[in-house]
Amino acid sequence: DVKVTQSSRYLVKRTGEKVFLECVQDMDHENMFWYRQDPGLGLRLIYFSYDVKMKEKGDIPEGYSVSREKKERFSLILESASTNQTSMYLCASRKLLGTGGFSYNEQFFGPGTRLTVL
């Protein structure tokens, strides 16, 4: 079974703090993703990574950065947390199928981190 784990289920931070959210997958997946989920807005893509050392901006990258130094680990960083970053953060991973074209493989999600910024 694919397993995607996230470092914390619940996190409370103060405005201005630097926050690290860690995600680890154990199935040798190439692609990894960070989303946030908010009521009425659904899941929105923050950043994704095709492979080690690679990163691409998603739809809402402002205020976030990422790091992918190892294949199994994808970290989301809030350089200076703000109250509007209070949200549920979900990490996902996916196996890359074939070369070129699109990969339609299933994305497997971690359990999520509920971050509250005070």
Add this chain to the structure above:
Amino acid sequence: RKEVEQDPGPFNVPEGATVAFNCTYSNSASQSFFWYRQDCRKEPKLLMSVYSSGNEDGRFTAQLNRASQYISLLIRDSKLSDSATYLCVVSNTDKLIFGTGTRLQVFP
């Protein structure tokens, strides 16, 4: 206009009922379509992919109408355990676009 639109519900149905959800998407170039299920306070999980010819998995049937740009999910003989939020998901690149979900509550 949102790229993927769903009726948020909730749909409250008795056990044994048949219920259908629709989802519309705005990008005609979309190529892949899925339904994910998300239980309360849990992560989304793939329920089924949606193929052009339609597909069925037990009590669940998914249909795609490219001309009208909508996807449907039909659940027959609803169970209490079907209570969840159902997310419509569309892709035309390596990225997935999620709808906000339709909440289903099945009651005894």
